[in-house]
Amino acid sequence: MDLAQLIRKYGEEPHSFKIARRIVQSRPVNTTTQLADIVADAVGGRHGRIHPATRTFQALRIAVNEELEHLEETLGKTIDLLGAGGRLVVISYHSLEDRIVKQFLQRESKDCICPPSVPVCQCKHTASFRLINKKVITPSETELDENPRSRSARMRVAERIGSSEAPVKAVSSKLSFKELRRGFSLN
8 A cells, every 4th residue: 555545544634645745755754743744734734623744643653553453353352352241332533443343333233244135144143232322422512621632532332242132222322421431320
């Protein structure tokens, strides 16, 4: 994967080709400040609350640390690690992570994952989790005021079900991160 594709895929950066071209033209890049300046210059400076280099740094960090691969691997292991009634709580900080978590929980909360075109289940898949919340939990206005860095956080909660338990319909809940940290019951 070349640099522009990496920045586009992991940073979801619309200006990835301009940024990659400018980085290559500016080699060698020796400091993070130098890289941030190169990226800001490539996209024409700051246009909002977030620094223009944020997505590029995110892309590089995700690629170098193989974060998405590790997330998928870890989520898969939770099926065997959690006992019946155990809670899986995942806080994601960008859409790539959240998409992986959402798709995993949707898949693992269904008894059949066969395509809709298959009239009779062939997969023999059984649900491993029941969703505690139908929708993602986001920080409240109060929490955002107290902790502005929580603005991108998305939390999803599921409960491990035993093989004999049937999946239960998810319940709607309006809990904040702060309430959950204090041990507030989800039921």
